[in-house]
Amino acid sequence: MxxxxxxxLPKLIVDPPLPEPLAQGRIFIQYRTENLRVVPVFGKGALDVSPRIGHIHITIDDAPWHFVDASGETIILVGLEPGPHKVLIELADPTHKVITSETVKFTVPDPKSLKSRH
Known part of the structure; x- marks a missing residue:
């Protein structure tokens, strides 16, 4: 050990949204970490766990709040209005201190414009 x-140091690698679901207004953002395991363990005592553990914070369109995810699974967002959006994904330690972050930008298509193509 x-x-x-x-x-x-931990790294956060974030892929752009998957194109097929995005075309239907659903956002699937895959990510992975290096040198840190994403698990639902929180608190100061978890800072000494080796290898490192943590979770992610997700902020949509500069909202004044974020949500926490410790599943390690693909981020799935639905219900966003058509138009440009950005999602801030922060890798955080068990005490919620941000280690690193990535921002994903994308545009949700207008479903009316999709229907006119058929």
């Missing part, structure tokens, strides 16, 4: 202070 490696002492936590000697472990490589």
């Amino acid at each position: 490696v002492a936590i202070e000697n472990e490589p």
